[in-house]
Amino acid sequence: MMQPVTLFDLQASVQDRAAFTQLADYYTLxxxxxxxxxxxxxxxxxxxxxxxxxFYQYGETYGYKITRPLNSDLFIETADTFHIAFERFxxxxxxxxxxxxxxxxxxxxxxxxxxxxxxKVVYTCQQIIGSIGDSFTSPNQSRKRIGQLFExxxxxxxxxxxxxxxxxxxxxxxxxxxxxxxxxxxxxxxSKKGAIVTAESEFVHPDEIxxxxxxxSKDRIDKIFLDKFLLTKLLGRExxxxxxxxxxxxxxxxxxxxxxVNATFKTNxxxxxxxxxxxxxxVYYVDPRPEMxxxxxxxxxxxxxxxxxxEDIWHL
Numbered sequence: 001m002m003q004p005v006t007l008f009d010l011q012a013s014v015q016d017r018a019a020f021t022q023l024a025d026y027y028t029l030x031x032x033x034x035x036x037x038x039x040x041x042x043x044x045x046x047x048x049x050x051x052x053x054x055f056y057q058y059g060e061t062y063g064y065k066i067t068r069p070l071n072s073d074l075f076i077e078t079a080d081t082f083h084i085a086f087e088r089f090x091x092x093x094x095x096x097x098x099x100x101x102x103x104x105x106x107x108x109x110x111x112x113x114x115x116x117x118x119x120k121v122v123y124t125c126q127q128i129i130g131s132i133g134d135s136f137t138s139p140n141q142s143r144k145r146i147g148q149l150f151e152x153x154x155x156x157x158x159x160x161x162x163x164x165x166x167x168x169x170x171x172x173x174x175x176x177x178x179x180x181x182x183x184x185x186x187x188x189x190x191s192k193k194g195a196i197v198t199a200e201s202e203f204v205h206p207d208e209i210x211x212x213x214x215x216x217s218k219d220r221i222d223k224i225f226l227d228k229f230l231l232t233k234l235l236g237r238e239x240x241x242x243x244x245x246x247x248x249x250x251x252x253x254x255x256x257x258x259x260x261v262n263a264t265f266k267t268n269x270x271x272x273x274x275x276x277x278x279x280x281x282x283v284y285y286v287d288p289r290p291e292m293x294x295x296x297x298x299x300x301x302x303x304x305x306x307x308x309x310x311e312d313i314w315h316l
């Protein structure tokens with residue numbers, strides 16, 4: 001008789017370096033977690049200062065650990081609903097890979113996109129990994145891995161659309177100082193034209209786009225703008241750089257509650273870098289902050305992840 005799956009088993013899966021080579025692996029982990037929830041019955045807590053966000057608090061077996069804030073408008077909480085949504089998601093990625101943006105123009109496609117389901121599936125997959133990571137005894141055991149798995153998830157989605165997409169490290173010579181180079185680790189380099197340049201290549205081909213993928217912009221926004229600025233300067237031509245973020249919220253103490261949420265997005269920094277350094281070629285959030293939709297200056301620079309895969313990636 002098979003032993004029932006535990007949260008400890010899912011912790012081991014998250015740490016498995018050989019796993020997550022395909023989108024199906026994200027599905028398997030997510031289904032296992034959602035099927036486990038009714039059994040372990042974590043306490044579901046609503047953030048008092050932003051009721052869209054919930055937390056799960058695990059029981060005694062898992063040290064009463066608390067998950068990160070989960071946006072209940074995006075997070076799919078039942079295995080059955082997730083199963084159907086994931087199948088539709090894969091089917092739609094397949095349509096996009098065959099027809100490009102034209103796949104979005106049918107009545108059925110427009111109906112599908114109006115449900116925001118692409119963002120929901122990506123958000124659920126990644127936040128389940130995060131929620132499993134939050135159950136570890138020490139958060140440092142999984143923090144880096146959670147970020148790596150988000151980068152990998154975005155890479156697999158881009159590959160599923162028919163693009164070549166890999167991470168790459170390049171050494172850029174410093175003009176006027178031939179003996180010195182700057183090393184850059186690029187999260188993703190993608191191109192529609194196929195593998196133009198191999199991963200061992202020194203630089204970036206004009207048809208390639210650099211993607212910076214982070215779970216949050218907190219403490220990283222400066223570096224992303226600076227990377228685009230420096231690469232453009234050092235390589236002597238315009239380098240296209242986009243950024244993909246999961247969200248910009250964190251748990252914070254609010255009044256007497258430890259279950260508040262705080263925004264970590266720095267509007268003024270973002271707009272300052274956009275004006276003073278350079279505009280990014282695209283900034284995308286799976287869970288955009290409300291001001292990114294309501295503020296016309298931010299709305300001009302930032303879109304959601306669904307728009308990236310259905311529209312923008314085909315024009316970059």
